[in-house]
Amino acid sequence: MGMALSGHERRQAKKREEILAIATELFLKEGYGRASMDQVHARLGGSKRTLYNHFPSKEALFEAIVSRVSDRVLAALQPSLGDSDLQDALNRMGKDYLSALLSPDGLALYRAMVSEAPHFPELARTFFENGPSRASHHLAAFFREQKVIGNLDVDDPQIAAEQFLGAVRGDIHLAAVLSAKKFTSKVIEKSVAQVVGLFLRGAGH
Amino acid sequence: MGMALSGHERRQAKKREEILAIATELFLKEGYGRASMDQVHARLGGSKRTLYNHFPSKEALFEAIVSRVSDRVLAALQPSLGDSDLQDALNRMGKDYLSALLSPDGLALYRAMVSEAPHFPELARTFFENGPSRASHHLAAFFREQKVIGNLDVDDPQIAAEQFLGAVRGDIHLAAVLSAKKFTSKVIEKSVAQVVGLFLRGAGH
């Protein structure tokens, strides 16, 4: 790894980044349907041919964008489940999870995937696997550990994890997706704390 | 109510229904952006002018569609919380709620609203108020009753209701939205049952 890049390759990579940066902003803001290659080209300047040299079609450009933003957002979806207190771990985990979902990129990515899933089934599939599914599996593994130790008593850790995260999303996530209204971290923390409280009373010890 | 309809009014109303039926199918299947007035006109037959006489613009037609489908779907979101056993009531309620969300119209409506919320903020607002918000308020009222009776012990019934419904949705709803995969009622029932079980252990008595 770390292959030396020739001048042309560096130049090409730089243009590619420039295109992706501009197109990402536009696509996430306007959505796939309303964003146009002409708009990308207008903000990018230069020739339309270079744009189509880097990305042979609008779909290809969209897929590249989603792939990049996914990596950026979904990385924050499997936060540290440290070895501290169980309650603290769940609280921090829930807060990080919800914060990632409510970030501008998180919301835009969610909208884009829900909107275009029927036309990009493969993309939707990998999004689900690497995003929500991965997050719940991560938490489920933690639940299994805690179950072995005896800190937790749940039937099916996998389903429990999915439902814990669902409860954390609550109505807040959908409200944010629909209205672009901001939620303070106070509200997030309080909501998460109540989920954790109820969950531990139901499954703790 | 029950105003006598003249012949012209009946005729007009019938055409309006015909347009709405065709357009609803198309818009829910293709989404607002990909569906076109020309497609509606092609399937409808007749003149384009009549189409535009009933609905002055594509946006107006979309709003009428969403309003109708909302009424149809969201009616099933506040199912009966009968006066029977608490556990049974929650199970039946959760199953009805999730079934409505996973119905073809429920999924299509959800996709449409998430997709177009930025461009139809007013519509998105009423959708949220009459849909998810109303459902959680309905359940919260039930929780308050049960709290008074002493069957339930929750801090904030409203938040508890939102989180209960969020847990019921779990990952199933998103998976259905993204992949159009069907879920059997067996899976739904089992998932709901586990939520109810955990919830009642945490907040019961």
Next chain:
DNA sequence: CAGATACGGTACAGTATCGTACATTTCAAG
């Protein structure tokens, strides 16, 4: 320096979009 490669700028094809115009025809009411 010579040749290859990427980039710039503009024009264009071909199609699709929303919405309108206009002359004609069906249909219900008085």
Next chain:
DNA sequence: CTTGAAATGTACGATACTGTACCGTATCTG
């Protein structure tokens, strides 16, 4: 039967979209 509203059929504007063609310029490599 007369009158007026609703529906028809089809042709258009005007614009926007994706993707291509052509030709000149700049930048890196050998």
